[in-house]
Amino acid sequence: MGKTNPGRFFEDYEVGDVIRHAVPRTVAEGERALYHALYPARHALYSSDEFAAACGLEGSPLDDLMAFHVVFGKTVPDISLNAVANLGYAQGRWLKPVYPGDTLRAESQVIGLKQNSNGKSGVVWVQTRGFNQVGEIVLDYVRWVMVRKGDLDAPAPETVIPDLPAVVPASELVIPEGLSFEDYDFELAGAPHRWGDYEIGEKIDHVDGVTIEEAEHMLATRLWQNTAKVHFDATFREDGKRLIYGGHVISMARALSFNGLANAQMIVALNGGAHANPCFAGDTVRAWSEVLDRAETSVPGIGAIRLRLVAVKQGAEPFALKTEAGKYAPEVLLDLDYWALMPI
Template identity: 65%
Template structure:
């Protein structure tokens, strides 16, 4: 009998199933350094321990997306090892900053199933929760992923589509304990723009681009212990290309958004997200943002902006999300709806 793990296929999942994912992982300063080497990130809070302490965050937190990638990577061997593609996210909240020394573990509950009409794959919906070494919730989120069937003749399960909120309500955002932007150092942060300088409906072209390489996206994906075959093995896809991990595109877009949103220091929530099109080595990724909403918070000097962060293959100076037919415009790779915290 084989001892290796072939991963779960669509017919292995049942609604209500709870999976405790293996190998908790401890965050180190090495994660911060490698993240900065892989992505052009320059946000002051994760870059400077002194700046972070000046706004009430001591010890020095790492980027929120480091925690997300690690927590997400834990789910891959059980949820998406045999994935066709990761499709989207919703209801993601960052409950507390992650600092070096924190150990993250993740569990998931299957909350929905829907077989595709071709009978060869289906969509699995899960709600995942990452906790730290104290058992405190660090991140929780929903996601849905398309997974191959092992046996195309296996009967389709009853379709269950979970109800997912359109966005995290502003009053449900978790503000890190002690966060205080009332003495915020705009010169150190790199831009003068604050909460009142952004208007709902405004679009910001982040201008810069980064060309994807196989070496970098595979290094990033290994860093998060994401074992999905399509990211590494050219034989896992009919076209012979390694699919770039969608989280890699998210981190690139977030890092590129520094130009125009340098004071969006912390990501508080991801309301929803769609990987609109696949990305491959050789594609050049650009990003733009649209301000969807604004909200006050109870923390001193802290406001929240709800942003649509869009990553594109090639620069789109017109910043077009959808065509007249309602479909995503050519070149759109990522459509991410998130809340960020900025100084007032």
């Protein structure tokens, strides 16, 4: 036998390895429609070809997070099949919009390894790149996961911990070619608030809540060809629960953030993120944001805003984040740090 994929164990990674992930994927208008059915997404640039064209693009790109999920999904069989935990993200950048009809594939390079002191697992850092059909990098990010050892007697590798910046510098944000907010229609976009209207430290409660169903998160996760069994198999965990893919919570929270951040149109960088607590079907997800920073970009009229996006579930205090002990409050699901582009 041996024809099924056992996944990689900690000892199977070596710093410098490049893994070419399987199953390229053409994404098109069907995926766009499903994204709108799965999340209350309303950012105008991703909703209307006409609005996007008025902003200098060739049409409405697929949601930036859709590109992320597709690329991430490709990495699961090679990176996180035997993962105990998804520990973090850093240095993520969106480099090219993805349009309907594009075909995405992904590669990851191992950039760090550290065996845990218990000798049973270790941390693997990978830099993942998503490519389109003409070989352009559309997305680039680092994530690190804790992976079980398959052979406990395998020797520990030399520890290599990559030097990761806490934040992508604003100077390194890539503005899509042609993007312009000169003729931006705030009324059609749904809110009058510009980049200059947001103050560092400002917090926004996005008001609305969405209760999640099993069918929805499974449809979404399969759509990204992420087939990790913990999301699909009710017989896998002892409690009979299916863990919701963390990316589903990211997309839900981002979509909810329209109500308060309607003009934070494009996500251009992922500075970091933590899936603070697991999310299960039946949970009602809400979101709030904090303005962490603002910066001008290389393009006049386009500002960058650095946002903390926090997803919480039912029972959370207003603007819940951490307890006095410095841990995430139990109702906090996600703490994400990203840069978006707004009209100045």
